[in-house]
């Protein structure tokens with residue numbers, strides 16, 4: 001066995017949502033009988049036109065991808081009204097998180113974020129040799145911005161803020177974020193992770209992009225993995241000032257986003273009707289699922305995303321395993337809480353049907 005960095009060796013590996021084929025083999029069902037609601041993926045395939053655009057470049061596999069992201073940059077810049085040089089692309093937004101953590105971390109630094117929040121903030125902090133400082137969420141599973149600010153130390157190099165938050169689906173209002181950003185020392189990087197921003201319909205919410213354009217210490221992260229249904233292709237991007245991007249990307253290998261993925265992402269934009277239809281389908285599914293939880297008196301957070309966080313306790317792993325046995329894959333969190341992705345209407349109904357079956361068993 002080679003010698004391994006002890007701090008890395010002690011990391012608990014990231015546990016992804018289980019793959020449909022694997023569960024199907026395990027429980028003896030066909031893959032098409034399994035419902036996966038465990039990874040906050042889109043229940044639908046790519047946007048219209050994406051598969052055709054991808055097919056057209058499949059034979060260009062001998063060439064390295066475009067390191068300037070010319071076309072993707074142009075299209076994203078137009079879509080979100082951000083200057084092209086304020087965009088930073090990577091192999092999923094999680095890779096951008098790891099690059100920036102490596103660039104600003106190192107021994108003697110710390111990283112502040114809420115808990116529970118996106119588990120990768122913990123993992124990348126460890127990779128970067130930064131000490132993780134985890135601040136419990138406040139009332140209603142909302143970020144406690146005062147406590148986050150108070151947790152920032154002289155050695156803190158970054159604050160991660162998922163808005164809306166994963167796994168709780170809760171959000172922080174625009175004015176509170178602005179006030180928070182104003183109060184953080186300029187030498188601390190603030191990463192506002194907006195992976196789920198498309199799904200929000202609460203009017204108090206706004207993107208932090210204006211802050212990222214105005215300040216060198218703010219980065220907003222976005223992804224094509226959620227509403228745009230490209231999780232398999234791995235494309236994420238950041239919005240920040242060009243000087244900040246050129247520093248943060250020094251820990252990034254070249255050619256990190258395949259040409260196929262770049263083409264797929266670019267072809268996903270420019271279809272506002274399809275985007276609105278998918279957002280509405282998610283909102284309708286979320287409303288029905290939250291209503292079902294209320295009717296059954298199940299504790300939950302007020303989700304603004306494509307997933308709900310609810311307590312099926314006392315044992316999260318046992319609850320998730322009971323669902324898996326019945327062909328519905330959900331994500332166990334801790335303390336009896338689970339995270340359930342909004343699927344198609346039929347998938348959501350399957351979840352509720354299994355929930356009722358299990359509740360009935362519990363009452364017996």
Ligand SMILES: Cc1ncc(COP(=O)(O)O)c(C=O)c1O
Nearest residue numbers: 092093094118166195223225236
């Ligand atoms: C808060 C948050 N940020 C980032 C990501 C990663 O997205 P990507 O697929 O772009 O790496 C996720 C994925 O679940 C997430 O929940």
